[in-house]
Amino acid sequence: MKILSVVGARPNFMKIAPIMRALDSYGDRVQQTLVHTGQHFDEKMSDVFFRELELPKPHEHLGVSGGSHAAQTARIMLEFEPVILKHRPDWLVVVGDVNSTVACSLVASKIGVPIAHVEAGLRSRDNTMPEEINRKITDAISDLLLTPSPDGDANLIAEGVSPDRIHCVGNVMIDSLIRALPKIEQSEILTTLGLTAGEFVLATLHRPSNVDDPAMLAELIAALNEVSQTLPIVFPVHPRTRARLETENITVADAINMVDPLGYFDFMSLMKSANVVMTDSGGVQEETTYLGVTCLTVRPNTERPITIDEGTNRLVEPGKDTLLAAWKEVEAHPPARRCPKLWDGKAAERIAKRLLG
Structure with a gap:
């Protein structure tokens, strides 16, 4: 065949x-x-x-x-x-x-x-x-x-x-994650970035609705800036997002480490060790659910509702105040780890x- x-x-x-x-x-x-x-x-x-x-x-x-x-x-x-x-x-x-x-x-x-x-x-x-x-x-x-x-x-x-x-x-994406876990464990990215497991936030933003609107991007970065006063943030920056930040001259706090896009093992090592993940990605919602890591998805909707019903994902209406409120809520009451059937x-x-x- x-x-x-x-x-x-x-x-x-x-x-x-x-x-x-x-x-x-x-x-x-x-x-x-x-x-x-x-x-x-x-x-x-x-x-x-x-x-x-x-x-x-x-x-x-x-x-x-x-x-x-x-x-x-x-x-x-x-x-x-x-x-x-x-x-x-x-x-x-x-x-x-x-x-x-x-x-x-x-x-x-x-x-x-x-x-x-x-x-x-x-x-x-x-x-x-x-x-x-x-x-x-x-x-x-x-x-x-x-x-x-x-x-x-x-x-x-x-x-x-x-x-x-x-x-x-x-x-099937969980298949790749499970197979890669030994190499993810060997990643030295936390040491390289000077991080301690459970004591940092991982953030990604790339959706046009979040990064192409200058006002919305400024709000979301302002929220991250405020979060970074409590925990440092690692922010692997998508090329389109970096371009918008530079074009709009949006200020990013010093406690936010803006790094280039990472390889799979390093990125998953950061995800596995993060206190919270803030993202607008689709796949990250699934990976965090399997790993049992709290995920705040900065979108009004998701095509992966099972990660909310049976996982650790929470939807957050995009905006500074909503993201900060969700961050405070999950810090006080982290969701329990659950994993969907057949993952x-x-x-x-x-x-x-x-x-x-």
């Missing part, structure tokens, strides 16, 4: 790596091809993750990066079509909700290649998020919908998807079995 998998951005890498390993265990029964669209293209945003997650060198690299959502999606489609026609796979495997996911799925659908969508069924119900549009379109045209949790199944069934196309396999490190094995019938 010929299986072609697509990655484009950092969250994809953590999801594809365990799937490719699980498929490798079937030996000659499976011929794998890995395509990197180039959506995240620099060494800090891409190459280091390939090395740490032991992903093979991509067989095809489309070299598409930058541009608006429409331009990037269109360019990926144009570059991907000859690649899929060349390889003629039995399955296209796409993960998550980035532009690469929907672009490659559209191409495959139009030429009749079956699509398996890993992390299907997630919904924020916020159509202002480009990722929500990507999720809906990809799910609508996929043949096999592999969900990470029961809420994904329920969302798809409510949208009229036939139950025989839906399979709850668990969270057990074996999701990729279940995915491989479904693909091979």
Whole structure:
């Protein structure tokens, strides 16, 4: 069986790596091809993750990066079509909700290649998020919908998807986390940054709604500045966020250590050891839930409600006062650790079995 998998951005890498390993265990029964669209293209945003997650060198690299959502999606489609026609796979495997996911799925659908969508069924119900549009379109045209949790199944069934196309396999990103724990434990990032476990905050911000609005970005940084008076903050800064901070001349407190994007092991070591994580990321909500670390997600909604219902995640309406109030609340009453069913490190094995019938 010929299986072609697509990655484009950092969250994809953590999801594809365990799937490719699980498929490798079937030996000659499976011929794998890995395509990197180039959506995240620099060494800090891409190459280091390939090395740490032991992903093979991509067989095809489309070299598409930058541009608006429409331009990037269109360019990926144009570059991907000859690649899929060349390889003629039995399955296209796409993960998550980035532009690469929907672009490659559209191409495959139009030429009749079956699509398996890993992390299907997630919904924020916020159509202002480009990722929500990507999720809906990809799910609508996929043949096999592999969900990470029961809420994904329920969302798809409510949208009229036939139950025989839906399979709850668990969270494949947790597979990568569990496999990497020994190397995460060996990371020296806390020593390098002069940190003590449990006595710092980890922060990430990259959502356009938070960082492209100068007033909102200033409010969120003001909140972080105030938090840093109590605990130091490590802030791995996404390139778009750093650019906005510099353009708007927003003051960041000295107790906030702004570092470049980190490799997987170092970032996860910081997450595992943080007192609280403040983020607007999707995947971080899941990783903190598994690790039992309190997470404040600075967004009005989430496509991962299970991390709130069964995890350590809390939604925070973006703003200085709301973030500070949530910080004080979880400091006084930290949530109990809970982990959803099937987040057990074996999701990729279940995915491989479904693909091979």
